[in-house]
Amino acid sequence: MPAHETFYEVMRQHGITRRSFLKFCSLTAAGLGLGPEFAGTIAHALETKPRTPVIWLHGLECTCCTESFIRSGNPLAGDVILSMISLDYDDTLMAAAGHQAEELLAQTVEKYDGQYILACEGNPPLNEDGMYCIQGGRPYVEKLRYMADHCKAIIAWGSCASWGCVQAARPNPTRATPIHKVILDKPVIKVPGCPPIAEVMTGVITYMIAFDALPELDRQGRPKMFYGQRLHDKCYRRPHFDAGQFVERFDDEGARKGYCLYKVGCKGPTTYNACSTLEWNGGLSWPVKSGHGCLGCAEDNFWDKGSFYNAVTNFGAMGGVEATADRIGGVLAGAAAVGVAAHAAATAVSRLRSSEAKGAQHE
Amino acid sequence: MASTAADSVPGSQRQPVYVFELPVRIWHGLHALSILVLAVTGYLIANPLSSPPGEASEHFLMGNLRLIHFIAAYVFTIGFAVRIYWGFVGNKYSRELLYLPVWRRAWWHDLIEEVKFYLFLRREAPPNVGHNALAQFAMWIFNVLLGFFMIVTGFALYGEGLGLGSWADAWFGWAIPLLGGSQEVRMLHILGMWLFIVFTIIHIYMAIRADLVSSQSSVRTIINGWRTYRD
Ligand code: HEM
Numbered sequence: 038m039p040a041h042e043t044f045y046e047v048m049r050q051h052g053i054t055r056r057s058f059l060k061f062c063s064l065t066a067a068g069l070g071l072g073p074e075f076a077g078t079i080a081h082a083l084e085t086k087p088r089t090p091v092i093w094l095h096g097l098e099c100t101c102c103t104e105s106f107i108r109s110g111n112p113l114a115g116d117v118i119l120s121m122i123s124l125d126y127d128d129t130l131m132a133a134a135g136h137q138a139e140e141l142l143a144q145t146v147e148k149y150d151g152q153y154i155l156a157c158e159g160n161p162p163l164n165e166d167g168m169y170c171i172q173g174g175r176p177y178v179e180k181l182r183y184m185a186d187h188c189k190a191i192i193a194w195g196s197c198a199s200w201g202c203v204q205a206a207r208p209n210p211t212r213a214t215p216i217h218k219v220i221l222d223k224p225v226i227k228v229p230g231c232p233p234i235a236e237v238m239t240g241v242i243t244y245m246i247a248f249d250a251l252p253e254l255d256r257q258g259r260p261k262m263f264y265g266q267r268l269h270d271k272c273y274r275r276p277h278f279d280a281g282q283f284v285e286r287f288d289d290e291g292a293r294k295g296y297c298l299y300k301v302g303c304k305g306p307t308t309y310n311a312c313s314t315l316e317w318n319g320g321l322s323w324p325v326k327s328g329h330g331c332l333g334c335a336e337d338n339f340w341d342k343g344s345f346y347n348a349v350t351n352f353g354a355m356g357g358v359e360a361t362a363d364r365i366g367g368v369l370a371g372a373a374a375v376g377v378a379a380h381a382a383a384t385a386v387s388r389l390r391s392s393e394a395k396g397a398q399h400e
Numbered sequence: 401m402a403s404t405a406a407d408s409v410p411g412s413q414r415q416p417v418y419v420f421e422l423p424v425r426i427w428h429g430l431h432a433l434s435i436l437v438l439a440v441t442g443y444l445i446a447n448p449l450s451s452p453p454g455e456a457s458e459h460f461l462m463g464n465l466r467l468i469h470f471i472a473a474y475v476f477t478i479g480f481a482v483r484i485y486w487g488f489v490g491n492k493y494s495r496e497l498l499y500l501p502v503w504r505r506a507w508w509h510d511l512i513e514e515v516k517f518y519l520f521l522r523r524e525a526p527p528n529v530g531h532n533a534l535a536q537f538a539m540w541i542f543n544v545l546l547g548f549f550m551i552v553t554g555f556a557l558y559g560e561g562l563g564l565g566s567w568a569d570a571w572f573g574w575a576i577p578l579l580g581g582s583q584e585v586r587m588l589h590i591l592g593m594w595l596f597i598v599f600t601i602i603h604i605y606m607a608i609r610a611d612l613v614s615s616q617s618s619v620r621t622i623i624n625g626w627r628t629y630r631d
Pocket residue numbers: 306434435438439441442443445446447466469470473474476477550551553554555557558559561586589590592593594596
């Protein structure tokens with residue numbers, strides 16, 4: 038069997054010049070927050086290591102992750118990465134179709150057993166034996182399990198694969214289930230967001246194939262380099278938050294002055310993502326910069342917490358409660374006050390009765 | 401505990417008992433004050449006031465509210481820790497609020513009698529020197545359990561501000577994924593505040609009521625430490 042080709046060879050076959058290749062390596066090193074000396078490390082790894090195939094599966098999803106990915110702000114990164122992955126399997130991007138495409142999966146399993154990365158966009162619905170998502174004549178969940186069995190590691194793209202997202206919103210009729218709850222025996226790297234930022238996606242995938250290692254993950258399985266901070270920690274409107282200057286309505290003076298969007302529901306204080314640092318579309322802008330609060334799209338259950346425009350929201354997890362904490366608390370406190378008043382009145386009445394009774398005895 | 405012997409002694413002939421030692425009384429005051437400050441600042445963090453005019457650099461309104469919240473949080477937490485310590489070294493009443501003696505039949509009996517009393521099924525409160533079983537039950541749920549919950553959720557949120565890998569994140573950060581994420585933890589923290597408000601309303605009512613209609617002192621007891629009796 039011939040030695041596996043390297044990433045570099047594949048890129049050259051796709052017409053990428055050496056100059057572009059080196060540029061890509063330095064940009065990626067910077068994007069990952071590594072020093073310039075790591076550009077050489079990445080280049081060396083891509084030149085010498087056998088290419089790791091990436092299989093990209095689609096379950097229940099809207100394809101926004103792919104849309105984000107192929108619009109990577111830096112066209113170079115997009116081209117380079119696509120040349121690395123589109124070869125193998127991606128329903129949206131590959132040339133093959135039908136039986137031919139499904140055959141590719143079997144070939145990959147045979148040739149690269151235990152070596153390929155499984156990138157999952159979307160999630161499997163589990164109700165009715167997975168009948169709500171059929172691909173190539175069988176439930177998607179079966180395909181996912183089969184491919185996961187033979188892979189090295191899984192990337193869960195976006196909030197669908199990481200958390201469930203809108204298709205898992207209550208009452209979740211199809212039982213759409215995030216990857217880490219279906220595949221229990223393989224490392225799952227969550228890259229949440231609806232969609233995730235292109236540079237985050239290319240950064241994670243390049244890190245994994247260049248260093249042949251998993252990025253360092255936080256408690257919830259997200260790469261620390263991109264999900265280590267809340268948007269709020271790096272938001273350029275933060276001085277207005279600390280000063281207590283808030284937008285109250287989207288057409289008020291505060292909105293014109295660029296005040297903090299907390300009171301109109303910005304979820305920056307509870308959302309871990311790189312929007313406030315990398316921004317979107319190659320650093321063009323991000324929601325808060327355009328005057329709208331963060332929806333918290335990279336967080337679990339963001340779709341089940343009621344209005345996006347309140348700071349105090351409903352409870353999304355644990356079955357969900359369709360009332361805000363302040364609403365529930367206010368009702369409880371009101372009930373306590375009423376209860377106490379009623380009990381005080383009853384006490385007075387009972388005292389009065391007993392003293393009357395005593396008085397009657399004395400007469 | 402409810403002792404049948406005490407039942408027969410008329411209140412006016414019973415000797416005053418020293419129940420709340422000085423550290424317990426000081427703790428009670430600091431605890432109440434810190435909860436008040438935490439609830440007011442916390443409410444204003446969740447529902448901020450209207451914006452002060454001028455440049456952001458001239459103001460630090462939210463910053464100060466958060467700072468006061470955190471200082472009060474430290475008072476609350478350290479006070480709680482010292483109070484638990486006092487439960488080990490203080491008098492026998494100092495332990496009552498820290499655990500529930502669910503294995504004692506007398507305790508259950510007292511609990512039922514107290515509930516009957518508050519439902520007007522019994523005219524006189526069963527006499528108790530320290531806390532009665534019902535009060536003890538409420539104290540435990542609302543102070544030990546809820547207090548712990550507020551400390552864990554509060555310091556988990558605090559750790560988010562200090563950053564991943566900070567001491568607060570290392571000690572309490574696990575609570576965030578456990579409870580369903582950062583926003584969820586905040587909402588539960590707010591709900592906890594409301595439960596403290598519910599407790600406070602009932603607690604103050606019960607204390608004043610006990611003074612007015614029962615045969616034992618209550619509000620004065622937490623001020624000077626002595627439980628006195630009357631008919
Ligand atoms: C009786 C005890 C307490 C009450 C009633 C209380 C109440 C509140 C409330 C209502 C909020 C607003 C939640 C939000 O919208 O973000 C809050 C926030 C917060 N609390 Fe507490 N709290 C208590 C104890 C603590 C403790 C012990 C800590 C520990 C440090 C703490 C730390 C925090 C933090 C870090 C925030 C978020 C502030 C921000 O990031 O802007 N709290 N608290």
